Amino acid sequence: MIQTVSTKPFDDQKPGTSGLRKKVRIFQQAHYAENFVQSVFDSLEGYEGQTLVVGGDGRYLNREVIQIVLKMAAANGFGRVLVGKGGILSTPAASHLIRSSGAFGGLVLSASHNPGGPDEDFGIKYNVSNGGPAPEKVTDAIHARTLAIQSYRILAAPDVDIDAIGTSRLGGMTVEVVDPVTGYADLMETLFDFAAIRAMIAGRFALSFDSMSAVTGPYAVEIFERRLGAPAGTVRNATPLPDFGHHHPDPNLVHAKELYDRMMAADAPDFGAASDGDGDRNLIIGKHCYVTPSDSLAVLAANAHLAPGYAKGLKGIARSMPTSGAADRVAEKLGIPLYETPTGWKFFGNLLDAGMATICGEESAGTGSDHVREKDGIWAVLLWLNILAVRRQSVAQIMADHWATYGRNYYARHDYEGIAKDRADALMAALRGKIRDLPGFATILGTVVQADDFAYTDPTDASTSSAQGVRILFDDGSRIVFRLSGTGTEGATLRVYLERFLGPDGKLDMETGAALFRVIESAERIADIEAFTGMNAPSVIT
Numbered sequence: 001m002i003q004t005v006s007t008k009p010f011d012d013q014k015p016g017t018s019g020l021r022k023k024v025r026i027f028q029q030a031h032y033a034e035n036f037v038q039s040v041f042d043s044l045e046g047y048e049g050q051t052l053v054v055g056g057d058g059r060y061l062n063r064e065v066i067q068i069v070l071k072m073a074a075a076n077g078f079g080r081v082l083v084g085k086g087g088i089l090s091t092p093a094a095s096h097l098i099r100s101s102g103a104f105g106g107l108v109l110s111a112s113h114n115p116g117g118p119d120e121d122f123g124i125k126y127n128v129s130n131g132g133p134a135p136e137k138v139t140d141a142i143h144a145r146t147l148a149i150q151s152y153r154i155l156a157a158p159d160v161d162i163d164a165i166g167t168s169r170l171g172g173m174t175v176e177v178v179d180p181v182t183g184y185a186d187l188m189e190t191l192f193d194f195a196a197i198r199a200m201i202a203g204r205f206a207l208s209f210d211s212m213s214a215v216t217g218p219y220a221v222e223i224f225e226r227r228l229g230a231p232a233g234t235v236r237n238a239t240p241l242p243d244f245g246h247h248h249p250d251p252n253l254v255h256a257k258e259l260y261d262r263m264m265a266a267d268a269p270d271f272g273a274a275s276d277g278d279g280d281r282n283l284i285i286g287k288h289c290y291v292t293p294s295d296s297l298a299v300l301a302a303n304a305h306l307a308p309g310y311a312k313g314l315k316g317i318a319r320s321m322p323t324s325g326a327a328d329r330v331a332e333k334l335g336i337p338l339y340e341t342p343t344g345w346k347f348f349g350n351l352l353d354a355g356m357a358t359i360c361g362e363e364s365a366g367t368g369s370d371h372v373r374e375k376d377g378i379w380a381v382l383l384w385l386n387i388l389a390v391r392r393q394s395v396a397q398i399m400a401d402h403w404a405t406y407g408r409n410y411y412a413r414h415d416y417e418g419i420a421k422d423r424a425d426a427l428m429a430a431l432r433g434k435i436r437d438l439p440g441f442a443t444i445l446g447t448v449v450q451a452d453d454f455a456y457t458d459p460t461d462a463s464t465s466s467a468q469g470v471r472i473l474f475d476d477g478s479r480i481v482f483r484l485s486g487t488g489t490e491g492a493t494l495r496v497y498l499e500r501f502l503g504p505d506g507k508l509d510m511e512t513g514a515a516l517f518r519v520i521e522s523a524e525r526i527a528d529i530e531a532f533t534g535m536n537a538p539s540v541i542t
Contacts, residue, residue, distance in 0.1 A: 001156045002075045002171070007031045013039070013146035015139040017344040019125025021111045024061050027122045031152070033065050034072065038152035039145035040107070040126050041076045043138060047104045049079035053097050053127075055089025055180060056109030057215040057278040058240035059116030063087045065109055065124070067159045074173040075153040078104075081173060084180030087162055088240060090215045090279030092368070092376035093184040095131035099372065100183060105129055110215075110278035113250035117243035132349035132373030136465070181222050188223060191309030191371060192382045196389040198228050205388075206269035209381065210259045213237040213245035216275040219378055228385075249276050251283035251365055251377075252542040253290065264288055271388065271395060275377035280345075281365040282377035284384055286395020292542075294324035294411050297361030299402050300383050302330045304359060307386040309371070316357035318348050321454050321469060322481045322497040323363040324409040333406070342456050342468040343483070349373045350460040363413060363497065365542075400508075407503040410515035414538035415485075416494040416529065424484055424492035427532035431470045431482055434526070438472060443522040446474045454481075472526065477501045480523045494533065496523050 010029075013020055013036050020036055027033050041047070054069050056062040066087045073081050082101055083089075089097065091108055098106045111123035126134045126142070134142070155171045167176045188194075201207070209224055211217035217238035224230045236259075237245060248255040251274035263272040263285040274283040284291040291299070301317050304310035317331045318339040331338035339357055341347035345366065351357040352370045361367040366375030384395075391398060438451035454468040469483030481497040498519045502508060513520075523529070530536050 003154055003156050004151050005031070005034070005154060006151050007035055007149060009147050009149050010035060011147065014143045015125070018112060018133060019108070019123050021114065021121055021123035024118055024120060024122045027061060027065070033068055033124070034152045034154065035146060035149050036124055037069055037072050037107070038076075039142050039149055041072070042145045042149070043141040044105070048077040050104035051080045051082060051101055052078045053082045053089070053094055053101065053103045053106030054109070055084035055094050056087055057090070058086070058088050058242065059111065059122065059244070059277065060118055060120065060242040061122045062109050062242070063162070065122070066162060068154070069107055070160050070170055070175060071155040071157060072153065074155040074157070074171040078173055080176060082176050082178050083162055085163065085165055085177050088180045088215060088218065090180070090184070090219060092280055092372050092374045092379065093180055093219070095127060095372035095374040096184055096187055097178070098127060098129065099131040103129065108278070112278050113276040113281060115244065115248050116277065117246075120243070127373075130349060130353055130373050133344070133346040135346050135349070136463075181218050184219060185222050185227065187371060188379065188382055189227070191379070192307050192386045193389065194228060197382070197385045200385070200389040201228055201230050205271070207234060207271040207273070207385070208236065208259065208262060208269045209234060209272075210236045210251075210256060210274040211238050212247045212249040212251065212256070212274060212276065213239060213241045214247075214249040214275070214277045214279070215240050216279040216378060219279065220275075223378060223382070244277060251276050251281055252540065254540050254542070256283050259283070260285060260290070271385070273381040273384070276365070279377050280375040282367060282380040283365060284380070284395070286399070289394075289396040289399060291395065291399060292324070292411055293361065293365045293367070294326050294363050294409060295399065295402070296380065296384075297323065297359070297367050298326035298330050298406070299387070299398060300361075300367060300380065301327055301359050302402065303387045303391070304383065306390040307383055310358065310369070314358040315355055316351070318351050318357040318360040320344075320362040321456075321471070322413075322483065322495070323361060324411040324499050325479075325501065326406065326409040327361065329406040339459070342454070342465050345373075345375055347456070347458070347465075350458055354460045356459070363411070403508045404504055407501060407506065408508045410500045410502070410510065410512055412498050412512055412516055413542045414496045414498065414520070415540040415542070416496070416533050416535050417539040418491040419494055419533050419535075421492045423532050424494055427494065427527060427529070428470070428482065428484060430532070431527055435470065438526070441526075443474075443525055445478055445518040445522040446476045449473055449475050474522075478519050480519060480526070482527060494529070496527070496529070496538070498523060
């Protein structure tokens with residue numbers, strides 16, 4: 001029986017760059033998850049009888065919210081729901097399933113790289129029919145509906161068994177529980193030379209992949225151990241856990257320190273990698289060689305032609321504005337366009353759909369291509385392995401060759417976390433107030449030659465996005481970017497992006513902190529970070 005349940009709006013359900021993320025206890029409030037799901041459905045048109053994909057990263061509350069979604073989808077008129085077995089679907093696998101099944105869209109239940117557990121984070125994101133995150137016009141409509149909602153529809157029915165592959169009925173709707181791994185793994189085999197990678201691994205090439213007790217464990221075991229022949233145990237922390245085994249599943253040098261230490265040891269494997277909570281981010285570390293996400297994007301773009309799926313070349317490269325300019329020089333040499341977009345994968349989706357870009361990346365450890373409409377951690381690892389198998393060089397050798405060809409963008413991101421929102425907003429407001437007067441301002445780094453608040457006009461539909469971050473450019477080619485992150489659930493996070501470029505004839509083997517010393521000092525002086533935040537050092541450096 002379909003029930004119509006009276007409710008009242010919540011005033012905190014505005015989706016961010018990757019959906020709605022809140023603490024678990026917020027989502028556990030009566031009607032909270034139901035209100036948001038109904039607001040998503042109310043903001044869509046033409047879904048009656050259509051297919052919806054549902055799955056998540058296995059974090060705490062994932063299974064319970066899936067049951068709510070299934071019953072609400074049945075009550076709202078969907079014809080079929082595809083759900084990953086056990087409620088599991090990595091974000092890139094969900095994108096692929098939406099695209100391969102011709103689904104109307106999908107609900108991805110994840111807070112990405114945020115911690116999981118009863119006192120931690122949960123999230124819901126709506127993806128459209130191209131498999132990518134909903135564009136701003138859709139998320140704006142969803143938010144408007146959350147402020148006006150008065151009721152939601154839900155089917156009164158027992159829970160669906162989501163642990164057995166097969167088909168069942170829920171009211172007038174079909175529920176199909178599917179294998180969450182095989183289809184995605186099959187897609188990877190069409191893009192990369194698995195035979196070459198398998199031969200490299202058989203030749204005593206050692207790798208280590210850390211799934212961080214998150215969603216990529218089953219995918220990594222299937223691909224790296226079963227299909228590519230890596231020894232059992234190559235994939236560490238391979239079982240997805242509701243609290244990620246108390247890990248913070250963000251693949252950076254702070255939260256993946258165990259992997260970093262392993263790769264810096266005397267007996268390190270040849271290649272190390274990690275992925276995050278929902279499988280869309282990646283960390284790449286060679287033996288004694290950490291690769292920044294910005295450099296990884298540039299190297300992958302420069303060498304993508306070595307993989308069968310990209311042998312015909314790239315149509316273009318896209319990067320988020322805070323990402324370093326390393327990929328720009330690759331695009332210039334390849335004679336292809338480089339697109340600079342705001343942060344958020346949805347901005348890449350239009351370029352990919354229009355055939356204007358092939359590979360995209362963000363400094364926040366997200367890289368992907370036109371095979372799906374999400375960033376994809378395992379995809380990035382496989383492309384690296386394909387390059388290593390063809391070039392027969394170490395990661396360190398490939399990086400040295402790349403810098404000798406293109407120069408090096410020394411780059412770091414400093415995160416100041418848990419700032420009171422009013423203080424963070426005041427800092428950004430003060431920066432924006434200085435923009436007009438900054439050109440000509442002298443610092444220990446040099447003179448500011450340009451300052452702006454980044455705005456973007458989408459070349460595919462002329463839509464605009466403003467106030468995307470304050471950029472400051474110096475006369476020596478250095479750059480500082482300030483923006484507030486939209487991925488946290490408590491307080492605000494100030495992100496400061498620091499960049500210094502040296503050409504192929506410059507000193508390319510400096511320690512990053514030493515290379516960026518003057519950039520860091522200039523950022524503090526310009527923004528008065530300590531005065532606004534009370535913090536004399538960043539929470540995290542990546």
